[in-house]
Amino acid sequence: MVSGDILEISAPRLNEVGRMAKVEEVPGLAENLVLLSKEQLSLAELLVSSGQQEIFAAWDASGIRDAEKVEFFNQISTLDRNYPGGIERYLQNARGLLQAAARAENPLDGWTPSVPQDGFQPEVGSEAFMEYEDLGAREVKGCCFVIPAGGLGERLGFSGVKFALPAELVTGCCVLEVYCAYLRGFQSFAERTSGQPCRLPLVIMASGDTESGIRALLESGNYFGLEKEQVTILVQEKVAALASSDALLSMEGPYKVGTKPHGHGDVHFLLHSSGLVRRWHEEGRKWILFFQDTNTLYLTTFLCSLGVSAKHGLHANVVTMPRKAKEAAGSIARLTHWDGRSIVANVEYNQLEPLLKATGHHEGDVNGPDGFSPYPGNTNELLFSLSEYVSELEENGGQMPEFINPKYTDESRTKFKSPTRLECMMQDFLKVINASKAKVGFTRYPLTFGYFPCKNDIITAARLASQGTPPHGAASAEAAVYDANCTMLRLLGVSVADAEERHWKGGPQLMGPAVVLWPDFAPSMLELRKRLTLPSAVCIASGSTLEIRGDVYLRELELNGALRIVAGPGVTLHIPKLKVQNRSQSFEALTDGEQNGEAPEELRIRGYRCVTYELERIEATEAGVYTLTEDKKLIPKLE
Numbered sequence: 001m002v003s004g005d006i007l008e009i010s011a012p013r014l015n016e017v018g019r020m021a022k023v024e025e026v027p028g029l030a031e032n033l034v035l036l037s038k039e040q041l042s043l044a045e046l047l048v049s050s051g052q053q054e055i056f057a058a059w060d061a062s063g064i065r066d067a068e069k070v071e072f073f074n075q076i077s078t079l080d081r082n083y084p085g086g087i088e089r090y091l092q093n094a095r096g097l098l099q100a101a102a103r104a105e106n107p108l109d110g111w112t113p114s115v116p117q118d119g120f121q122p123e124v125g126s127e128a129f130m131e132y133e134d135l136g137a138r139e140v141k142g143c144c145f146v147i148p149a150g151g152l153g154e155r156l157g158f159s160g161v162k163f164a165l166p167a168e169l170v171t172g173c174c175v176l177e178v179y180c181a182y183l184r185g186f187q188s189f190a191e192r193t194s195g196q197p198c199r200l201p202l203v204i205m206a207s208g209d210t211e212s213g214i215r216a217l218l219e220s221g222n223y224f225g226l227e228k229e230q231v232t233i234l235v236q237e238k239v240a241a242l243a244s245s246d247a248l249l250s251m252e253g254p255y256k257v258g259t260k261p262h263g264h265g266d267v268h269f270l271l272h273s274s275g276l277v278r279r280w281h282e283e284g285r286k287w288i289l290f291f292q293d294t295n296t297l298y299l300t301t302f303l304c305s306l307g308v309s310a311k312h313g314l315h316a317n318v319v320t321m322p323r324k325a326k327e328a329a330g331s332i333a334r335l336t337h338w339d340g341r342s343i344v345a346n347v348e349y350n351q352l353e354p355l356l357k358a359t360g361h362h363e364g365d366v367n368g369p370d371g372f373s374p375y376p377g378n379t380n381e382l383l384f385s386l387s388e389y390v391s392e393l394e395e396n397g398g399q400m401p402e403f404i405n406p407k408y409t410d411e412s413r414t415k416f417k418s419p420t421r422l423e424c425m426m427q428d429f430l431k432v433i434n435a436s437k438a439k440v441g442f443t444r445y446p447l448t449f450g451y452f453p454c455k456n457d458i459i460t461a462a463r464l465a466s467q468g469t470p471p472h473g474a475a476s477a478e479a480a481v482y483d484a485n486c487t488m489l490r491l492l493g494v495s496v497a498d499a500e501e502r503h504w505k506g507g508p509q510l511m512g513p514a515v516v517l518w519p520d521f522a523p524s525m526l527e528l529r530k531r532l533t534l535p536s537a538v539c540i541a542s543g544s545t546l547e548i549r550g551d552v553y554l555r556e557l558e559l560n561g562a563l564r565i566v567a568g569p570g571v572t573l574h575i576p577k578l579k580v581q582n583r584s585q586s587f588e589a590l591t592d593g594e595q596n597g598e599a600p601e602e603l604r605i606r607g608y609r610c611v612t613y614e615l616e617r618i619e620a621t622e623a624g625v626y627t628l629t630e631d632k633k634l635i636p637k638l639e
């Protein structure tokens, strides 16, 4: 038995009443049997034997809406094909988990959590951190990148795909563009060090809800500088929505089953069934990184995490951050079973408190003396060694343990507020790997470099902020980008003005100078240190904005305003001494009218806009090596 069995709750055998019913006796279905092909008839039998006869009660007599009945069976056939073991197995699994949920059973019964000790905590900016980055930079050529992006983003109130959201407003560049820029940055880095061409594969898992939006975004951005062949889109299918604890299918009409996303855990199955990971492994690639669709900070510390994995031979490395007790983020825990098994895995936030209480920690999920839970928070950035990942996939087929999370109308736990479905999570790969063989560890970073997804609408963000919980909204995601960049600069000795509290509709937000450092300028702290040749002579005043792109070396800078420095392809730009003072760019709250609909959605979800009063642009586009003179002229660099 592998450790992954922990969440499997044995499903009861098929509903006995359903088994006995015959299709000829089912009202609604009996009158329509003549329409069915052999394959459709066996699907009908399967539905009936799975206790679904009720759904046919609303069917019209034969001759009325017959085409829709055929469509219904086409949909059932698709649902059947897309779930391992078919729809019968799906309903069986769902019924088992729904009954356990109705009894409020603890899915982690038998397991005791403890704070894991298997972590690495490189202090950002320290020599040890940069040594890890150096090692990571040498390993990155063998890395593959995977982003599940099939989620609906229902909680955000943004109608486009989340990848299309601006990562921040100073550049307005979207999240996917930032991710692709990192891949390009890592590629050129690898090419420079190895002298070999390097193309890093990117896989995006989309769903029916996001595929066309993601494809359109990639096309409109010309794949953001990646080659089209580097990017693979895998599409996850949805699963049937369920209306009751007996796993009755939830119908959107008499002939259409409601469907819902099955969760990001599908990514492992798709990587396996598409044959992609096997191919990568055969090509000699060594690492596979999973991360999510709206937290661009993942890649800021990635080379260090990769160095940690490489140095310590980790088969799996989970990137973690300090987590506030009760924050809606999973926690990493060591789980020990009474039978002796022990694993390091993610415990979802809604499971941690009951699990702690059930195992003698009466206070539940609470903060320690440092103001954070002792259990590290899961950022859902997971780095696997490819060869171990491939062998695990061969064994488990990429099947993740499933769970169900029905929202009940009342304490009787019988009726749902809305249809539910089985789900699975990407991070549960940690529960199915062979714990006795795999070396699982985690890397901790401070909150500044943690998890700042853009997932909540502005009202929810305000409510969470008022409760002292991370708001996970658009404003906090944006501020986090500036803050991480300012922190890196400060750690290197740059003088950067402190952040100030701003008040947006989504709650209070600390915002410092708005600094954006592109990965072709510095994909790591180690590179940033090389770029700033005299950090103590760089000073960024409050209210400033700064963007730097490309091969730029900066010595002295006095910035009190807005500045954009761009070195285009083939350009190296040296800036010995620069002083910029102007009216800058400023973040200004939306008016009520703008907030209520006049402003674009991407502004309404954050509650402010970025207004440019004055912006100094220093841009070198023609290939060559230049120096910027003190009176801001570009001249060819003299050796």
Ligand code: UTP
Binding pocket: 147, 148, 149, 150, 151, 152, 153, 154, 155, 156, 205, 207, 236, 261, 262, 263, 264, 291, 292, 293, 294, 455
């Ligand atoms: P989230 O937890 O942010 O959920 O997903 P969501 O589905 O995007 O948003 P809501 O719950 O509807 O508001 C975490 C990551 O998993 C992906 C998301 O795209 C995001 O990168 N995801 C989620 C999938 O790829 N498939 C799914 O079925 C669900």
